[in-house]
Amino acid sequence: xKNVLFLNLTAFSQTGGIEKFNRNFLKALYETEGETGIxxxxxxxxxxxxxxxxxxxxxxxxxxxxRVAFVFNSFFKALKYDVVILGHINLSLVGLMxxxxxxxxxxxxxxxxxxxxxxxxxxxxxxxQRVDKILAVSTYTKDKIVSLHGINADSVSVFHNTIDxxxxxxxKFEKNAGLMNRYGIDEGDVVLYTLCRLxxxxxxxGYDEVLTALPExxxxxxxxxxxxxxxxxxxxxxxxxxxxxxNNLSANVVFTGFVKDEEIIQHYQLADxxxxxxxxxxxxxxxxxxxxxxxxxxxxxxxxxxxxxxxxGSGRLVNPESIEEIVSAIEWVIKNKATRPAEASKQLQRxxxxxxxxxxxxxxxxxxxxxx
Numbered sequence: 027x028k029n030v031l032f033l034n035l036t037a038f039s040q041t042g043g044i045e046k047f048n049r050n051f052l053k054a055l056y057e058t059e060g061e062t063g064i065x066x067x068x069x070x071x072x073x074x075x076x077x078x079x080x081x082x083x084x085x086x087x088x089x090x091x092x093r094v095a096f097v098f099n100s101f102f103k104a105l106k107y108d109v110v111i112l113g114h115i116n117l118s119l120v121g122l123m124x125x126x127x128x129x130x131x132x133x134x135x136x137x138x139x140x141x142x143x144x145x146x147x148x149x150x151x152x153x154x155q156r157v158d159k160i161l162a163v164s165t166y167t168k169d170k171i172v173s174l175h176g177i178n179a180d181s182v183s184v185f186h187n188t189i190d191x192x193x194x195x196x197x198k199f200e201k202n203a204g205l206m207n208r209y210g211i212d213e214g215d216v217v218l219y220t221l222c223r224l225x226x227x228x229x230x231x232g233y234d235e236v237l238t239a240l241p242e243x244x245x246x247x248x249x250x251x252x253x254x255x256x257x258x259x260x261x262x263x264x265x266x267x268x269x270x271x272x273n274n275l276s277a278n279v280v281f282t283g284f285v286k287d288e289e290i291i292q293h294y295q296l297a298d299x300x301x302x303x304x305x306x307x308x309x310x311x312x313x314x315x316x317x318x319x320x321x322x323x324x325x326x327x328x329x330x331x332x333x334x335x336x337x338x339g340s341g342r343l344v345n346p347e348s349i350e351e352i353v354s355a356i357e358w359v360i361k362n363k364a365t366r367p368a369e370a371s372k373q374l375q376r377x378x379x380x381x382x383x384x385x386x387x388x389x390x391x392x393x394x395x396x397x398x
Contacts (some may be wrong), residue, residue: 028395029065030055030236033100033120034113036072037080038345039088042185042223043311045081046137048113050188050345051136052081071096071105071117079192097123108132109398115141118153125156132398134159136185139308139330143170151175159398161185163309181323183394186333187309188387189318189379194291198221199320199371202292209280211296215249216360219321221312222286224258226265230306232326232346234269239352241273247360252301255282255293296321300361305373307331313340320371324355337381341373 032055037048040135044224057068068210069087070078089096097120103112105307112121125133131142135157146154160182160260162168168182173203201211211217223233233254243250248383254266258281285293294300300316303326313334322339326346335343342358345350357380 027065027298028109029048029107029397030067030109030111030395031100031104032066032068033104033108033117034068034073035116036070038070038075039073043308044114046150046190046311047138047187048135048307049077050191050384051081051113051385051391052076052086052115053079053191054384056085057388058079058392058395060230062395064395067103067107069096069100071226072301089281090353091204093217096120100124101127104131109134109196109395112136112157114138114147115154118150120148121157123286125153132159134161134394135158135165136161137167137171138163139167140306140391143174143306146175155183159183159394161394163187163251164333166330166332167308168359173336178205184333185390185394186382186387187311187314188384189314189382190386193315193318194293195375195379196291196319197305201296205289205292205296209253209282209296211251212249215251216247216363218250218301218359219255219298219299219358220253220302221255221290222294223256224254224262224266226262228272228306229262229301230304232301232303232305233266235299235303235346235352236271236356237266237273237275237279239349239356240275242349242353243356243360244275246277246357250356250360251278251280253282253296255285257284268301285310290315291319294321297321299324299356300342301352301356302326302331302343303352304345305329305330305346308337310334314378317358320375322359322374324352324359334382337374338377339370340378 035047067085073088074082074090075088100120101123112138171177172179220233253313294316300321301324307329309330321340324342327343340354344355
């Protein structure tokens with residue numbers, strides 16, 4: 027029987043793809059206790075406590091950004107555990123302390139994406155060379171780790187993200203009339219949808235390229251609406267407003283701002299396609315969420331998005347730097363809207379759940395733990 031300690035930056039006090047991963051990792055770890063007899067605990071640098079439905083608060087210690095206390099308490103607690111799992115390479119200092127004090131301690135590192143697609147600082151480089159196992163959320167990230175950091179490929183396993191354990195799978199595949207009215211969508215409109223954080227400092231999600239492609243699309247198909255959802259900073263919003271104004275797209279583009287959890291699924295289902303030809307996505311949970319809502323996807327072929335798109339019926343992969351390919355993919359969506367069988371949405375949901383459902387994710391975690 028192994029004792030497992032999971033160290034993470036945040037799972038409950040912030041939102042984002044890594045936080046979703048961590049919440050479900052914690053839930054899978056806790057359920058594994060009952061199924062395999064392991065014992066676990068978890069410590070977070072940024073959180074205060076956990077949400078019991080994912081992981082018991084009594085087993086979760088949150089240090090609310092108190093870095094020194096987090097590092098020392100994590101180090102001393104790790105002495106009592108057989109396996110230490112680091113949820114991010116930014117936890118390299120404590121991981122290196124643990125591995126240096128006890129080289130035989132099993133340490134596993136989870137790598138998500140862009141944080142390891144570059145030359146690493148000295149401490150992170152030392153840590154990634156010394157861990158016993160690396161879990162990469164996509165094949166693309168695994169390949170980057172192997173090629174950039176000289177890690178043996180056998181030491182890196184692909185460990186995909188999952189559909190959240192509490193994601194409410196829709197049984198009906200139809201557009202919400204209230205949201206259509208809110209955003210000025212007519213019955214005959216073709217809706218493209220992107221959900222992401224809009225940050226001036228990032229700009230790799232691909233919505234720029236979609237906006238650039240829209241004038242050509244609209245010249246042939248004027249009833250196309252592009253909904254961009256998610257929080258934005260004012261500098262990025264102003265930049266995008268300029269692009270929209272310059273290309274006369276104000277009647278075709280809608281910014282929703284932050285979307286409430288209870289409306290996430292209805293927003294996905296507004297779409298005839300989820301479109302995000304990104305260049306820096308570690309995996310892209312939004313892709314598999316869209317598919318779970320029966321919505322086909324247009325994604326980029328130069329990052330971790332490609333793993334999500336292995337789902338049968340998922341949609342189209344495009345070169346995210348090719349406006350021509352993006353235009354072609356959107357035209358494919360438009361042409362296929364009328365002829366897409368009603369059963370296609372249900373089949374896409376089944377396919378993505380079979381590949382990325384929570385139970386599959388949990389079993390893969392159990393398999394990885396058994397190998398240490």
